[in-house]
Amino acid sequence: xxxxxxxxxxxxxxxxxxxxxxxxxxxxxxxxxxxxxxxxxxxxxxxxxxxxxxxxxxxxxxxxxxxxxxxxxxxxxxxxxxxxxxxxxxxxxxxxxxxxxxxxxxxxxxxxxxxxxxxxxxxxxxxxxxxxxxxxxxxxxxxxxxxxxxxxxxxxxxxxxxxxxxxxxxxxxxxxxxxxxxxxxxxxxxxxxxxxxxxxxxxxxxxxxxxxxxxxxxxxxxxxxxxxxxxxxxxxxxxxxxxxxxxxxxxxxxxxxxxxxxxxxxxxxxxxxxxxxxxxxxxxxxxxxxxxxxxxxxxxxxxxxxxxxxxxxxxxxxxxxxxxxxxxxxxxxxxxxxxxxxxxxxxxxxxxxxxxxxxxxxxxxxxxxxxxxxxxxxxxxxxxxxxxxxxxxxxxxxxxxxxxxxxxxxxxxxxxxxxxxxxxxxxxxxxxxxxxxxxxxxxxxxxxxxxxxxxxxxxxxxxxxxxxxxxxxxxxxxxxxxxxxxxxxxxxx
Amino acid sequence: xxxxxxxxxxxxxxxxxxxxxxxxxxxxxxxxxxxxxxxxxxxxxxxxxxxxxxxxxxxxxxxxxxxxxxxxxxxxxxxxxxxxxxxxxxxxxxxxxxxxxxxxxxxxxxxxxxxxxxxxxxxxxxxxxxxxxxxxxxxxxxxxxxxxxxxxxxxxxxxxxx
Numbered sequence: 001x002x003x004x005x006x007x008x009x010x011x012x013x014x015x016x017x018x019x020x021x022x023x024x025x026x027x028x029x030x031x032x033x034x035x036x037x038x039x040x041x042x043x044x045x046x047x048x049x050x051x052x053x054x055x056x057x058x059x060x061x062x063x064x065x066x067x068x069x070x071x072x073x074x075x076x077x078x079x080x081x082x083x084x085x086x087x088x089x090x091x092x093x094x095x096x097x098x099x100x101x102x103x104x105x106x107x108x109x110x111x112x113x114x115x116x117x118x119x120x121x122x123x124x125x126x127x128x129x130x131x132x133x134x135x136x137x138x139x140x141x142x143x144x145x146x147x148x149x150x151x152x153x154x155x156x157x158x159x160x161x162x163x164x165x166x167x168x169x170x171x172x173x174x175x176x177x178x179x180x181x182x183x184x185x186x187x188x189x190x191x192x193x194x195x196x197x198x199x200x201x202x203x204x205x206x207x208x209x210x211x212x213x214x215x216x217x218x219x220x221x222x223x224x225x226x227x228x229x230x231x232x233x234x235x236x237x238x239x240x241x242x243x244x245x246x247x248x249x250x251x252x253x254x255x256x257x258x259x260x261x262x263x264x265x266x267x268x269x270x271x272x273x274x275x276x277x278x279x280x281x282x283x284x285x286x287x288x289x290x291x292x293x294x295x296x297x298x299x300x301x302x303x304x305x306x307x308x309x310x311x312x313x314x315x316x317x318x319x320x321x322x323x324x325x326x327x328x329x330x331x332x333x334x335x336x337x338x339x340x341x342x343x344x345x346x347x348x349x350x351x352x353x354x355x356x357x358x359x360x361x362x363x364x365x366x367x368x369x370x371x372x373x374x375x376x377x378x379x380x381x382x383x384x385x386x387x388x389x390x391x392x393x394x395x396x397x398x399x400x401x402x403x404x405x406x407x408x409x410x411x412x413x414x415x416x417x418x419x420x421x422x423x424x425x426x427x428x429x430x431x432x433x434x435x436x437x438x439x440x441x442x443x444x445x446x447x448x449x450x451x452x453x454x455x456x457x458x459x460x461x462x463x464x465x466x467x468x469x470x471x472x473x474x475x476x477x478x479x480x481x482x483x484x485x486x487x488x489x490x491x492x493x
Numbered sequence: 494x495x496x497x498x499x500x501x502x503x504x505x506x507x508x509x510x511x512x513x514x515x516x517x518x519x520x521x522x523x524x525x526x527x528x529x530x531x532x533x534x535x536x537x538x539x540x541x542x543x544x545x546x547x548x549x550x551x552x553x554x555x556x557x558x559x560x561x562x563x564x565x566x567x568x569x570x571x572x573x574x575x576x577x578x579x580x581x582x583x584x585x586x587x588x589x590x591x592x593x594x595x596x597x598x599x600x601x602x603x604x605x606x607x608x609x610x611x612x613x614x615x616x617x618x619x620x621x622x623x624x625x626x627x628x629x630x631x632x633x634x635x636x637x638x639x640x641x642x643x644x645x646x647x648x649x650x651x652x653x654x655x
Contacts, residue, residue, distance in 0.1 A: 167551055170543070171547045171551065174547060178537075190525075192518075192522055192533055193515065193519075216583075223575040223576055223578075225572065226569060226572065388610045390607060390612075393618070393625070394625050397603055398633075401595070401630075404590060404595070413587045429501065430562070446536075450531060451531045
């Protein structure tokens, strides 16, 4: 019951005109960014991090959350009309949705994606509303050792479970942790990995890393490849979904939501896995499985819902534990740090207005997104016709603002382009980027918890295995690491 | 020697190199005995050691041909000319943003990037870049309160005129 009154308080915050304005700006910007192939919410939020110096935290987080949800909606538009997934979680949507578009059913595909996203986003936000408080209750009992072990689980989950290769995921993680170590160690005052450069004493700014990996890396990657002009499908036929489409869509929406949310909420985050599972589930349950691969609407409705529900799920560990399990969540975490707010279980108690205002604005944002995406989808499709030379020119100019604005130092620009080079290699050789960003932001926090735990235990390492919770978490981390290896060994002839 | 030419092998070697540099840098961090327990180097040693170990594992995989790139990557080739234009834009941006300021440097960056992506009309690109940089500068940067730099050379020239 308490949750309801807290949520009501959140709505009082979210419905203030100024915050409604921030939400609208966020969802609009998010949709636009989601539509552009290769640009995601993590990059956008990173570029907007300087806003934390000039607006109050509630407004900034309402904006960021709007971008996050909006990008999920926008990504599906690109997948359906361009057959290039706007982001990795919409690969499946590209598969089935683009086939529908080719048959002249683009409007129906876009509608089922948008309504499915709304249903899943709302269900996911309800899940967040009711799951976060009990999780906080539980997490309040965590000691530093338990926290450290939980972070290890998150590290393993994001780098070894997701993606195509355990090795490459862990390599990206180790690289990210090293990036996070650069600068003065706050506890001992020693400079680490600064190579004698005073510019590096403050550490590498998360903006530089995110913008380098996501914007510069992506631009280099696309420039190095042969340029092919992808053809954008035109929207024909104003008719959205038929009665039959509705009948075939509503169950996949609900099943997709039920699948996506737990995947996002468990620190085995990531939206790709549940979308794949949802796709195969719908194929199995369909009365017309032969339509799959040729434009089955269930294959758009289910995965799209799973994608959005998992986006909401990721916010559960993020807001309740301060544990980011996606690149976007990691950047949001650094926004908390920039406000001097400690994310973690105490966040809900210390900043109820911020957290509940944020959650309430997610409900509001979802409604805005439905309105923005159903009638206005033609407008968004226009974004896809921006010529690539101008699009990427503009992206690099924006990358400069975000980076050079930090301290007006050309060193930051050199660093940005070097990390961009790494981002290119990671993209080219299929290394996941999320573990690098998460390692960079979560790494220093894990070190801090490790030190706290060691101080409490007076230097006794066994504290991590004698505390039951910590031990359980470490066992989970080991299993997450070993099971994929075991499966691979068994499958090898 | 063909194996050495495989890009995956080179990348794995790069990862190992990075790990070794990190390990060397870690060894250079002075450790006060006060913090002997969990000093500034422990996590650094773990991360650089991990990078070397993972690099070796990647090398083994690449060497034995377990790790290969999909054909759409290997057959795509590498557009040296485009990347060259892009790099030129980036280097100009680094060099000119201080003396000339954000807007002129951005115009050049924009035009070079556009060229890298196949545009053949540098004049038009520069104009669009100018418009874009101006909007970005006056709209975005000023709105967010980011100080992006007016250009030292330009400022001192103007001051000289006055």
